[in-house]
Structure formats: C-alpha cells, structure tokens
Amino acid sequence: MDLLRFTTAGSVDDGKSTLIGRLLYDSKSIFEDQWEALETTTQSRGEERVNLALLTDGLRAEREQGITIDVAYRYFATPKRKFIIADTPGHEQYTRNMVTGASTADLAIILIDARKGVLTQSRRHAFLSSLLQIPHLVVAVNKMDLVGYREQRFDEIVRDFREFADNLDVDDITFIPMSALKGDNIVNSTDAMPWYQGPTLLHHLEHVNMGSRKNSEDFRFPVQYVIRPDQDFRGFAGRVVSGRIRAGEEVVILPSKEQTRITGVETTDGPGNAANTGESVVLQTADEIDISRGDMIVRKNNVPEIKTKFEATVSWMNKAALESGKPYVLMHTSRSTQAVIENIRYRINVDSLHREDADRLELNEIGRVTIETSTPLFFDAYKLNNATGSFILIDPADNVTVGAGMIRNTSSSALDVPEEKSPDVTWEPWNIPRVEREQRNGHSAHVIWLTGASGAGKTTIAGELERRLWEQGKRTMLLDGDQVRHGLNRDLGFSPADRKENIRRVGEVARLFFEHGDVVICSFVSPYRADRDAVRGLHPEGRFSEVYVHCAPETLQERDPKGLYRKAREGKMASLTGYDAGHEAPEGKHVISVDTDRLSAEQAVDHILKQTGII
Amino acid sequence: MIEEEAVFIMREVAAQFERPALMFSGGKDSIVMVHLAQKAFRPARFPFPLIHIDTGHNFEETILFRDELVERTDARLIVGSVEESIRKGRVKEETGPEASRNALQTVTLLDTLKEHNVDCALGGGRRDEEKARAKERFFSHRDAFGQWDPKNQRPELWSLFNGRKNPGEHFRVFPLSNWTEMDVWQYIASEKIPIPSIYFSHKRSVFNRRGTWLDDNRFIEKYPDEKAEEKVVRFRTIGDATCTGAVLSKASSMEEIIAEVAAARVTERGNRHDDKRSEAAMEDRKKLGYF
Numbered sequence: 039m040d041l042l043r044f045t046t047a048g049s050v051d052d053g054k055s056t057l058i059g060r061l062l063y064d065s066k067s068i069f070e071d072q073w074e075a076l077e078t079t080t081q082s083r084g085e086e087r088v089n090l091a092l093l094t095d096g097l098r099a100e101r102e103q104g105i106t107i108d109v110a111y112r113y114f115a116t117p118k119r120k121f122i123i124a125d126t127p128g129h130e131q132y133t134r135n136m137v138t139g140a141s142t143a144d145l146a147i148i149l150i151d152a153r154k155g156v157l158t159q160s161r162r163h164a165f166l167s168s169l170l171q172i173p174h175l176v177v178a179v180n181k182m183d184l185v186g187y188r189e190q191r192f193d194e195i196v197r198d199f200r201e202f203a204d205n206l207d208v209d210d211i212t213f214i215p216m217s218a219l220k221g222d223n224i225v226n227s228t229d230a231m232p233w234y235q236g237p238t239l240l241h242h243l244e245h246v247n248m249g250s251r252k253n254s255e256d257f258r259f260p261v262q263y264v265i266r267p268d269q270d271f272r273g274f275a276g277r278v279v280s281g282r283i284r285a286g287e288e289v290v291i292l293p294s295k296e297q298t299r300i301t302g303v304e305t306t307d308g309p310g311n312a313a314n315t316g317e318s319v320v321l322q323t324a325d326e327i328d329i330s331r332g333d334m335i336v337r338k339n340n341v342p343e344i345k346t347k348f349e350a351t352v353s354w355m356n357k358a359a360l361e362s363g364k365p366y367v368l369m370h371t372s373r374s375t376q377a378v379i380e381n382i383r384y385r386i387n388v389d390s391l392h393r394e395d396a397d398r399l400e401l402n403e404i405g406r407v408t409i410e411t412s413t414p415l416f417f418d419a420y421k422l423n424n425a426t427g428s429f430i431l432i433d434p435a436d437n438v439t440v441g442a443g444m445i446r447n448t449s450s451s452a453l454d455v456p457e458e459k460s461p462d463v464t465w466e467p468w469n470i471p472r473v474e475r476e477q478r479n480g481h482s483a484h485v486i487w488l489t490g491a492s493g494a495g496k497t498t499i500a501g502e503l504e505r506r507l508w509e510q511g512k513r514t515m516l517l518d519g520d521q522v523r524h525g526l527n528r529d530l531g532f533s534p535a536d537r538k539e540n541i542r543r544v545g546e547v548a549r550l551f552f553e554h555g556d557v558v559i560c561s562f563v564s565p566y567r568a569d570r571d572a573v574r575g576l577h578p579e580g581r582f583s584e585v586y587v588h589c590a591p592e593t594l595q596e597r598d599p600k601g602l603y604r605k606a607r608e609g610k611m612a613s614l615t616g617y618d619a620g621h622e623a624p625e626g627k628h629v630i631s632v633d634t635d636r637l638s639a640e641q642a643v644d645h646i647l648k649q650t651g652i653i
Numbered sequence: 654m655i656e657e658e659a660v661f662i663m664r665e666v667a668a669q670f671e672r673p674a675l676m677f678s679g680g681k682d683s684i685v686m687v688h689l690a691q692k693a694f695r696p697a698r699f700p701f702p703l704i705h706i707d708t709g710h711n712f713e714e715t716i717l718f719r720d721e722l723v724e725r726t727d728a729r730l731i732v733g734s735v736e737e738s739i740r741k742g743r744v745k746e747e748t749g750p751e752a753s754r755n756a757l758q759t760v761t762l763l764d765t766l767k768e769h770n771v772d773c774a775l776g777g778g779r780r781d782e783e784k785a786r787a788k789e790r791f792f793s794h795r796d797a798f799g800q801w802d803p804k805n806q807r808p809e810l811w812s813l814f815n816g817r818k819n820p821g822e823h824f825r826v827f828p829l830s831n832w833t834e835m836d837v838w839q840y841i842a843s844e845k846i847p848i849p850s851i852y853f854s855h856k857r858s859v860f861n862r863r864g865t866w867l868d869d870n871r872f873i874e875k876y877p878d879e880k881a882e883e884k885v886v887r888f889r890t891i892g893d894a895t896c897t898g899a900v901l902s903k904a905s906s907m908e909e910i911i912a913e914v915a916a917a918r919v920t921e922r923g924n925r926h927d928d929k930r931s932e933a934a935m936e937d938r939k940k941l942g943y944f
Contacts, residue, residue, distance in 0.1 A: 041654050108806070110787040111780045113833045122831060134808055141810040262661070263668045267697035275664050275693075277657065277812075306660055306692035318660040320695070331668050355808050369813050372668070428811045437817035439807040 039115070040248055045124045045139040045172070047163040048149025053180050057149060057218035058112065058125060064225035065240060067114035109139045118244040133388065133402035134355035136163065137442055140170040141428070145246060147176045147239075152185045152215070156198040158389045164199070165388055168206040169351065169404070169444070171421060174246050175203075175211045178239065182231065183217040189233040205391065214239055253423045254315050257281030257289075258342065258416075259335040260371035260426075265320055273304055273320035274329055276372065278313045279425035281337075283321070285311040291327055292334045292344060292416045299324040332373035334416045342416045342426055347380070349446040353404045356433065356440035360399040360407075366440070368411055370429040376412040377431065383407060399441075406446070420444035475555030479513050484557045484652055485548050485577055489564045489624060490587035491615050492602050493594040495634035495642070499587060500561035502639045503646060507557050510653055515551045517544060517560045532613070538569055545573030552577060557652060565615045567622040583650045586624050587642075589635040655836060656689070659828035661812065662791055663693040663775070666826050667700050669816040670773035673826075674731070674766075677703040679715035680891040681848055682777030682829060685837055687726060688846050689828065690775075702729035704774070706762050708754040709736040710872040710894045718849040733765030750874045753895045763799040766823060773816065778827040781834065791830050797821040834889075838914050842907040854887045854905040865898035889914075 048054035061067075112123040124139030126132070140146060146167040150160050160177075167175055177199055185191045192215045203211060214223055215234050222228035225240045237245070262276040283289070283300060290297050303310050304320035313319040321335060329335075336342065354360045360379060368377035385396035385405040399405045420427030431441035476482055486503065488496040497518060504516045522544055523530070530536040541564050551558045564570050574582045595603045606614040613619040630649045632642045647653045666673050675690060677683045690699035705719060723730045735754050738744045743764065744757040766774060780786050790806050792814045807815055816824055829837070841848060858869040860879045867873060869881035872895045886899035887910075904910045 108788045109808075111831070112787060113781040113831070115833070115835065120833075120836075138808040138810050263664045265694060265697050271696060273696075277661050279812075304695060306656070306695065308695070316654070316657055318657045318664070318693070367817070369815060424811065428813065430810060430813045430815060432815055432817060437815070437819065439809075439815045442808070442810045 039120050040118075041120045041122065042145065042243060042246070042248060043122045043124065043143050044145040044147060044243065045126055045136070045143040045167075046147045046149065047126055047136055047139075047166075048147075048178075048180075052149040052151045053218045054125070054149050057147075057178065057180060057216075057224065058123060060218045060221055060224045061123075061240065062112070062114055064221060065114055065116055109135045116240070116244060121243065133162070133166070133404070134353065134442075136166050137170060137353045137355075140166055140172055141442065143170075143172050144248060144251060145174040145176060145243070146172045147178050149178045149180055150195060150199070152179050152181045152191055152195065155195050156202065160199070161202055161391075162388045164203055164206060164208070165391060168208045169353075171207075171251070171424065171444075173210065173251060175208055176239065176242060177211060177213045179213060179215045180218055182215045182222065183220050187215075187230045189231070192231075192234070212236070212242055214242065251424055252315050253280035253425075255281055256340055256342070256418065256423060257283050257335075257337050258371075258418075258423065258426050259283065259321065260373070260416075261329055261331055261333045261335065262372045263331060264329070271322075272326075273302075273322045274333075274335070275318070275320045276335075277318045278315055279371070280315055280423050281340075282312065282314045283335075288338055289323075289335050290338045290341065291323075291329055292336060292341070293414060294327065294333070296325070296327045297338065298327055332371075334371065334373075336416070342418045342423075344414050344416055346412070346414050347408065347410045348415070348417065349383075349406065349408055350429070350443040351386075351404065351446060352379075352399065352407050352431070352441050352443040354399040354401060354441050356438065357401050358433070358440070359401075360405075360431075360441060362397070362407075365434065367432040367434050368409070368415075368429050369432065370415050370417065371426060373413075373415065375415070378410050380408040380410050407443075409443070417445050419447040421447070472553050472555055479555045481512055481557070481652075483552045483555045483581065484650065485552050485573075485582045486557070486559050486585060486646065486650060486652075487548075487564070487570065487573065487582065488559070488561045488585045488587050489570060489621075491565075491594055491621050492563060493597045493599055494587045494589055495597075495632075495639065496561040496563075496587045497599075498639045499585075499632065499634075499642045499646075500559050503643045504559050506643055506647070507559075507652070512652075513554075513556045515556045515558050517548060517551075517558065517562075519562045522547075534566075537564075538566065541566070541569040541573065545569075545576055548573065549576045552581070563615050563621070565619065565621040567624065570624065583630060583646075584624050584628065585630045585632055585646055587632045587634060588623070589633060593635055655829075655831050656692075656840070658831060659689050660693040662814070662826060662828040663690055663699075665814050666773055666775060666816070667694070669814070670824070672770050673701040673773040673775060674704045674769065674771045675699075675701055675775040676762075676777070677705050677719070677730075678777070678891065679705070679711075679719045679849065680777070681837055681841060681852065682779065684722070684846060684848055685840060686775065686777045686828065687722065687728070688844060691726065698727060701775070702731050702769075704731045704733060704765060704769075704771070706733045706758050706765065707735065708758060708893045709734065710754055710870075712849075712851055712868070712888075712891065712894050712897075714849045714851045715891055718847075722847075731765065731769060733761045735761045737761070738764065750876050752874065753893060755893050755896060758893075759799075766799070771823060772818070773824045773826055775826050775828065777829050778825075779829050779832050779834075779837075780827075781832075789827060789830065791827055792816055793825040793827065794818065795823050795825060799823070801825075835911075835914055838907075838911050842911060849891065851888045851891065852910065854885055854903050854909075856883055857886050857899065858882070859884050859886060859899055866901065867896070867898060868894055870894055889917075 046054055046058060110125045114121050124143060126136045126139040148160055148163045179192055179195050196213045215231055216223040218224060222230050223238045225238060227238050258280045259276050259278055261274045265273045265275050285300050285303050287300050289300055300321055301324050302322035303313050306318060362379045362381050366377050368375055382396050383406045384393040385403055387394055388404055396405060418426045427445045429443045430439050433440045472483060488500055490496050500516055504514050507514045527540050527543055530540050544562060548558045548560050598604060602614055605611045615621050630646055675686055735757050738761045739746050744760045747753060778786060780789055790809050794807060795801060858881045859866040860869050860875060860881045862879060866886055884901060885903060887902045887904060888899050902913060904913045
C-alpha cells in the first residue's frame with residue numbers, strides 16, 4: 039500500500055489540531071480509549087464539546103500552555119493509503135520544526151483562517167514548502183462557517199495566495215474550503231458550500247500523485263556499512279538513494295575513481311540481481327577495491343559533483359548563531375566531514391522574501407551561504423536530488439544538530455536547468471523597482487533576442503530595430519556578439535562550454551538593462567536552445583521574445599560579411615555555426631521567425647514589432 | 654517502504670556506534686526487530702547482542718520463546734535481572750495488589766547498559782503507541798543519567814541521523830518509529846515470523862480488575878472480591894505478567910488476529926495498567942529513562 043507523508047502548518051488558532059483531530063475522528067482512526075481520555079480531560083477542564091485538538095497535543099507542557107512545541111508524528115490509514123502526518127507548530131520561533139517536518143513530506147497542508155485570510159505566516163509556510171521542494175501544496179481555507187460559507191471570501195483568499203505563490207517554485211496547489219470544527223470537506227463533503235465542486239481533503243490525500251520526489255535517473259549509492267562475514271564474501275551495504283542498478287553494470291567508486299563491475303546484489307530477502315530507488319541492499323564488486331563508509335558508488339558516465347566548495351541555503355536551528363569561519367561537522371549522505379561557512383551571502387527574510395545583508399544567522403533564520411569542506415562531497419543540486427543535495431551541520435562542541443542545508447546548483451551547471459528561477463527568493467535587489475522606471479519611461483521593458491547563424495542578417499535587423507524604437511522615444515540598448523566578446527567576454531573562446539558561458543553572461547547583462555526599464559535587443563548566434571531558455575528564465579513571462587533569423591545555407595556562404603565561411607572552407611576555423619556546427623533552431627508558438635531570403639531588413643523589423651506588440 | 658527504512662536505520666546504528674545492543678522483551682515488536690536485524694546484515698550475523706530486562710514476572714511462553722530464538726539466530730543474549738537489582742538494594746519492591754516491577758525495570762535497564770558499555774540501545778518503540786511517543790526521534794539522545802528531555806531532542810531531517818555524543822551518554826534508536834500496530838501484524842504474517850503462543854487464543858485462568866482481564870498467577874495479589882475464572886483469551890501485547898491485560902478473543906490464526914486488530918476499538922496499550930495511572934504517565938516514565 040502507498041504511504042503518503044504530509045505536513046500540517048498553521049498557527050495555534052487556525053484550528054490545525056482540530057483539523058487533524060477531525061481527520062482522525064471522521065476516518066475512524068481514533069480508538070475508544072483515546073476518545074474516553076479526551077472526554078475525561080474535557081470534563082475536568084469544564085469545556086462543553088469534546089476538544090479534538092487534545093488528540094494531537096501530546097506533551098503536558100503543551101497542554102498546559104495550549105500549544106504544540108515540536109514535530110509530532112501521527113499515523114492513520116484508509117483502505118486506499120497509509121498516511122504519516124508530521125504535525126508542526128506554526129508560530130514564529132519554530133521555523134526549524136517546520137523545516138524538519140517538511141524534509142520528508144510529499145505534501146504540505148497550509149492552514150488559513152477564512153476570517154484572517156493570507157497572513158505573513160501563511161506565506162512563510164508556503165515559502166518553506168517550496169524551499170524544501172515539497173511536490174504538492176494544499177491550501178486549507180478553514181473556518182468557512184465563520185464567514186457564512188461565502189464563495190466570494192474563498193475566492194479572495196485563493197487570489198491573494200496565488201499572487202504570492204507565483205514567485206515560488208511550486209507546481210501543484212489545491213485550494214479547499216472547509217470547516218474542521220463542523221467537519222465540512224475534511225472527510226465528508228458538505229451541503230453548506232454548493233458552489234465548491236472539488237474533492238474533500240481526505241479524497242485529495244488519497245488520490246494525489248505519489249513519487250514526485252523520486253529521482254529514478256541518476257544512480258547514487260552512498261556506502262553505509264561494509265559486510266564481511268568471512269573471507270569469501272565482501273559486500274557494501276547501503277540504500278539506492280536514486281536511480282537503479284543491476285548486476286553486471288560498470289561502476290566507479292568515489293572518491294578513489296576506481297572502476298569495477300557489480301557482481302551481485304544481495305537484497306534483504308536474499309541474493310538478487312537488481313535494486314531500485316529506495317531499496318536497502320548489499321552490493322558486491324568484481325575487484326578487491328578498498329571501499330568504506332562514506333564512499334559513493336555511481337555510474338561512469340553519470341557522476342555527481344565532486345567538490346569541497348559549494349553554495350547552499352541553510353536553515354539555522356540553534357540558539358547560538360551560525361558564524362562564518364567557525365568549524366562545524368557536516369553530515370551528507372553517509373559521509374561526515376569538517377566544514378566552515380566561508381561567507382554568508384545574504385539572509386532571506388522568510389516573510390517578505392527579500393534578501394538582506396547578514397554576517398550571521400540566528401535561530402530560525404534562513405540564508406544563502408558558501409561552504410568549504412575539508413574533504414570533497416559527492417553531491418547533486420537539492421532540486422534534482424533530495425538525498426544527495428541535503429546535509430546537516432553539527433556543532434562539535436556539544437554534538438547538537440544546528441543547521442540543515444540544501445545545496446544549490448553550482449554556477450557552471452545552472453544553465454543545465456532551464457527553469458531555474460531563483461526559486462527561493464523574489465528578485466528585488468533594486469533600489470528603484472522596475473515598475474517605477476517603466477512608469478517614468480512611459481513604456482514597458484522588454485528583451486528581444488535574435489538568434490541564428492553568422493550571416494543570417496541578425497546585426498542588420500538588430501540595428502534597424504533599435505533605430506526604429508529609439509525614434510519612437512523608447513529607451514533602448516543593443517547588445518551584439520562581437521562587441522561583447524571584445525570586452526566583457528574577451529576571456530572566452532568558441533568551445534561549447536565557452537559559448538554557454540558567453541550567453542550566460544550576456545543574459546545577465548540583458549537582465550540588468552531590462553531592470554533599468556529598457557527595450558534590450560540582443561544579437562547572438564547562441565546556437566544552443568538550453569542556453570537561450572536559461573536567459574528566458576531570467577525574465578518575467580511575456581517579456582522575452584525570441585526571434586529566429588534564418589536563410590538558406592548557400593545564402594550564408596554568399597553573404598559571408600565577416601569572411602568566416604571563407605576561413606572555414608580554407609580550414610582556418612575550428613568550427614563555424616552554419617557551416618559545420620549545428621544551430622539548434624528555436625521551436626514553439628512563441629518564436630518569431632524571420633526568413634531573410636524573403637524579407638528585407640525593414641520588413642523584418644515591421645514583422646518583429648507587430649509580433650511583440652511593443653509598438 | 655517502512656521495512657527499507659528500518660533496515661537503513663539498523664545499518665546506520667552498526668556504522669555509527671561502537672557497542673550497540675538490541676533490547677529484546679520477547680514481545681512481537683522486538684521479535685520483528687530481530688527479524689529485521691537478520692535482514693539488514695545478511696549474509697553476516699547481526700553485529701550486536703540481545704539484552705533482555707527480566708522482571709522475573711514473565712509469562713512462561715515468553716521465556717521459552719526467547720531461548721528458542723536465541724538458539725535459532727545464534728545471537729548473544731545478555732539478561733538484566735530486576736530480581737538481582739532488588740537483592741542488591743538498587744530498588745525496592747512494591748507491595749500489595751497493585752504492585753508492579755514496571756517502574757523498577759528502568760534502574761535495571763540503565764545498570765545493564767552501563768555494565769556492558771552499551772552506547773546505543775535499539776528498541777522496538779513505535780510512535781503510534783502513545784501520545785508522548787509521537788514526538789520521539791529515530792535517534793533519541795539520552796544524557797549521562799539515561800534521561801530524555803523532550804525540549805532538547807535534536808531535529809531529524811531527511812535520512813540524516815546524528816549519533817554523535819559525549820562519553821557516558823547513550824542513544825536509544827527506534828527503527829520501527831513509523832510502524833503501526835497493524836503494520837507489525839501484517840509484516841509478521843507476510844514474513845511468516847514465529848511468535849509466542851500467547852498472542853493466539855487459548856484457555857487461561859484470569860480475573861477481572863476494573864475492566865481488564867489479568868492473568869491469575871503467583872505474582873499478583875488479588876483483592877478479596879476478585880475471583881479467577883477460565884476464559885478464552887489472547888494477548889495483544891506482552892509485558893510484565895502483573896499488569897498486562899488479556900482480551901477475550903477466539904482469534905487463533907494470523908488472519909483472524911489481523912481482522913481483529915483492524916476492527917479493534919481500543920489501542921493496544923489501552924490494556925496496560927501501568928500507562929493509565931495518570932494521563933501523562935508515559936511521559937514521566939520516559940523522562941526517567943524508560944523506553
């Protein structure tokens with residue numbers, strides 16, 4: 039049977055405990071003796087109705103204060119699924135508990151009091167859920183009974199929440215109007231809100247898609263323990279944290295980089311020949327290689343990053359602040375090593391999502407840091423692989439776990455993830471927001487990106503286009519390949535890696551002019567689709583237009599404005615896009631196509647302006 | 654899923670600690686623990702001894718079963734005896750009809766751990782058993798006095814378990830944290846794990862005390878009005894023979910037991926008199942070092 043883990047976040051008075059109590063009670067997961075204990079307590083407190091919240095408030099101190107102060111785990115099952123609830127307290131000082139509960143969750147329920155609407159802390163819960171990459175969010179709009187079950191109120195809250203969540207990296211949000219106290223839409227549907235056609239909370243929990251957290255592509259096997267019963271058997275115990283492996287496959291051992299073959303897969307039920315994501319197995323290798331706890335077994339052509347320096351987002355969990363330069367112990371997969379926080383780049387204000395300058399992180403604060411370890415870690419970005427992208431920090435003085443971290447993409451691989459929009463922070467480093475600049479300029483900022491082989495006509499069209507916009511009173515900036523390569527990027531050549539970096543830098547520069555309120559025209563061969571997509575990802579939806587400037591190959595050779603094709607024919611150039619190196623043409627509805635065999639520069643500009651709607 | 658997790662935790666304990674031990678009570682949870690330990694280190698033997706804290710008030714079937722299991726798995730067994738602690742004057746025997754050695758176990762347990770330098774005790778505790786356990790960690794840190802401080806438990810994230818400690822401190826680790834009573838029974842059934850006969854329905858001489866059927870044995874002093882009678886019963890949990898209640902049941906096969914558990918309207922500990930003394934009883938005992 040499937041097992042779904044979910045967290046519940048909400049503040050003391052949003053009725054979170056009541057919601058869980060209701061879920062347990064209505065799904066018949068409460069036993070008689072628990073119920074009796076509840077009734078007894080209720081009576082001794084002189085309360086009227088049985089208080090469902092008491093079911094989940096375990097510790098005496100909490101009951102006295104009427105709050106929950108730690109992550110509590112609850113279990114229930116329906117015929118369809120088993121559930122583990124990580125119940126985390128919602129008030130300010132317990133961010134650390136929410137991060138803890140969220141680290142293993144498939145889904146998060148964010149509770150909102152219909153009377154109060156979206157509060158700072160609702161936003162904080164949503165932000166933490168996106169930070170920890172919980173695949174599914176449920177926004178439970180509770181206490182609908184207290185706002186007369188009005189659809190309009192529910193819609194307002196949905197709108198407010200969405201507006202905020204647009205800045206977050208969350209794919210799946212479900213909104214459910216409910217009353218935990220009355221039992222509306224928790225387990226049983228209700229007549230009180232005929233305008234709502236969606237599922238009840240339990241129905242949604244039972245049917246939500248599972249396994250979104252799994253990475254089944256990249257085989258990673260951190261060695262946990264070496265098993266050696268006798269001279270004839272030597273095996274490496276561990277869990278396949280992602281990907282899969284079969285006997286007979288070639289592997290490489292990190293950090294030694296020795297290569298060998300898997301000869302046997304001992305499962306917990308005896309000898310087998312394969313293991314999938316999540317399984318605890320014992321691997322045997324063909325060669326007698328020295329392998330120990332903390333090593334990692336991977337495939338030759340799919341290795342993680344191997345580095346002693348990386349960037350991470352850290353959630354701080356200790357009263358004594360995180361300080362740069364102080365040595366900590368870092369646990370990552372089955373590896374422990376010394377680590378120093380090299381610098382704190384910024385603190386993330388979890389309420390406003392703004393970046394703030396900080397030289398330390400206090401309890402419950404979250405920040406972006408650079409970390410250096412004494413031995414290399416074998417990691418992937420958290421976004422791609424939760425297991426190899428997460429770590430904890432331990433204070434060696436008292437052995438307490440003081441921080442939890444998620445490794446970010448290293449800058450060199452950032453372009454491999456086209457959708458990577460600083461997911462954890464809305465971009466707001468500007469003193470004067472772009473919106474104000476646009477108001478003063480009297481027009482919107484925009485980026486027009488011209489891509490195509492050398493000689494296709496990009497430079498001509500870009501120049502004409504800028505002239506036309508300038509005459510219309512627009513603020514403009516033209517960035518061109520040659521001009522940039524003489525200055526900013528003069529350290530780069532034409533290898534695929536350098537081309538990638540060239541476009542990355544240009545994209546960032548375009549972004550700066552865009553934030554300045556300009557219409558930015560970029561004219562670059564930019565042969566790789568992924569690079570262009572990365573630049574698109576830096577800009578808001580609808581403000582980045584891609585123009586594909588193309589013509590027949592013979593026309594390129596004929597024009598040859600820079601004599602490049604001649605050089606290529608004479609063998610004086612290593613590779614030339616359009617001659618012997620491919621250009622990945624952009625595809626999709628959004629692409630503006632310009633065929634310069636058919637259109638003059640002027641016609642091309644007319645076409646572009648019409649398509650982008652700038653004039 | 655939960656099996657993989659438990660196996661992962663056991664291996665983590667073997668890797669992180671020098672002298673771990675598995676707490677074995679003879680009950681179903683600890684039997685499942687032994688089964689998982691065998692799986693986790695296959696084809697080798699599991700690298701830790703079993704520790705049984707013997708209250709001296711045992712159901713005979715439990716001890717028989719224990720000795721068979723030790724034989725079968727070739728495990729090393731360490732017995733910590735409460736009788737011994739009483740003789741040594743480490744603890745004082747309670748008297749009267751309500752007397753139990755439950756509270757005394759804690760001292761024997763801590764003494765035994767100390768005597769064998771155990772730095773990590775593996776236990777079969779589950780979070781679903783009782784409210785105070787809902788917040789328990791997989792890796793539960795205990796100070797030099799064996800005490801648990803609910804406000805000072807380390808956060809546990811992802812699958813990263815921090816077992817670092819100072820000399821003299823130890824850990825309790827609970828690989829079955831995420832299992833429910835139902836999970837345990839279903840696992841015993843699917844893996845065909847042998848369990849003591851008293852889990853199945855049988856005829857037994859019992860008497861009723863405040864709604865609980867207690868075994869009529871030489872360890873319990875009956876009140877004058879309590880009369881023993883023959884009933885068809887079984888046990889849902891095995892603890893000290895002075896306070897573990899039986900349930901009236903005809904379930905004599907695994908399937909019947911599972912069906913009964915599924916339909917049960919009372920938690921398995923609902924029949925443990927020791928937990929009922931006060932609402933926060935379990936929490937108080939945990940703080941003192943009980944499992």
